[in-house]
Amino acid sequence: MNDVLDFRNGIKDVVPTLFGYIGVGIAFGIVAKTSHLSVWMVLFMSLIVYAGSAQFIIASMLLASSPISAIVISTILINARMSLMSMAVAPYLKDESFAKNIGVGTLLTDETFALSMNKMNYTDNKLDSHWFNSANLVAYLVWALATVAGNLIGGLFPDPAVLGLDFAVVAMFIGLLYLQIIADRTRPLARHFQVFLFVALAMFILMRFLPGNSAILVATILGCIFGMVVNHND
Incomplete structure (x- = not known):
């Protein structure tokens, strides 16, 4: 590329x-x-x-x-x-x-x-x-x-x-x-893994309460918000 x-x-x-x-x-x-x-x-x-x-x-x-x-x-x-x-x-x-x-x-x-x-x-x-x-x-x-x-x-x-x-x-x-x-x-490598782990954890929890595609949508939104907060605090 x-x-x-x-x-x-x-x-x-x-x-x-x-x-x-x-x-x-x-x-x-x-x-x-x-x-x-x-x-x-x-x-x-x-x-x-x-x-x-x-x-x-x-x-x-x-x-x-x-x-x-x-x-x-x-x-x-x-x-x-x-x-x-x-x-x-x-x-x-x-x-x-x-x-x-x-x-x-x-x-x-x-x-x-x-x-x-x-x-x-x-x-x-x-x-x-x-x-x-x-x-x-x-x-x-x-x-x-x-x-x-x-x-x-x-x-x-x-x-x-x-x-x-x-x-x-x-x-x-x-x-x-x-x-x-x-x-x-x-961005540092640790930042990527922070967001990755947050989304994975959110998806794991949400899958217990929501259908798969709804869980993906909510986890994505939460991941975006989490990433914005982490970047803003630096």
């Missing part, structure tokens, strides 16, 4: 994260196949919904003949965290047009958000819509193709749980977190 914010480098920077998209996308395609979703429905869902965890939930809810209203509400709640990520990115694109901001926000994912935070360690806290759009677009297309591929080969795996492909996204986030910590020279 370097300090250049252009279309070409957006493609180059996003490549390492694509393995996570491919692994989880194939896993979803296989699960969708066992849920009796056609390849066209999988493609449509990946292009319109474009949310890994939400698509897994939608597939299971469709199999259970859940009402559309319940599916829509569940999808909104699962993806509520994206509003926080969009708000975090928005200040760095304030000089871009409204249309460009909409384009970035529409295809923003957990992975490209983490990638952008890491990129700013090399660009003096700057972002650009050309870089962002290229990274988002490549990730978007790879995800759609991976889910279709998974659906096409889904008949070969009657029990998708044995593959363990969903761990690909966990491994990818561990890698992104590591790169973020070692690249950020503006």
Whole structure:
């Protein structure tokens, strides 16, 4: 990764994260196949919904003949965290047009958000819509193709749980977190671990009282507040 914010480098920077998209996308395609979703429905869902965890939930809810209203509400709640990520990115694109901001926000994912935070360690806290759009677009297309591929080969795996492909996204986030910590020279290493441990503890406690996605949202907000307080006190 370097300090250049252009279309070409957006493609180059996003490549390492694509393995996570491919692994989880194939896993979803296989699960969708066992849920009796056609390849066209999988493609449509990946292009319109474009949310890994939400698509897994939608597939299971469709199999259970859940009402559309319940599916829509569940999808909104699962993806509520994206509003926080969009708000975090928005200040760095304030000089871009409204249309460009909409384009970035529409295809923003957990992975490209983490990638952008890491990129700013090399660009003096700057972002650009050309870089962002290229990274988002490549990730978007790879995800759609991976889910279709998974659906096409889904008949070969009657029990998708044995593959363990969903761990690909966990491994990818561990890698992104590591790169973020070692690249950020503006804060001491101990500060990163303070925030990391606080969020982990908050998540552990909240999971006992809240659904998983709600716990993630609340833990993220608390982590942001904790980080601001720690920085302010220095």
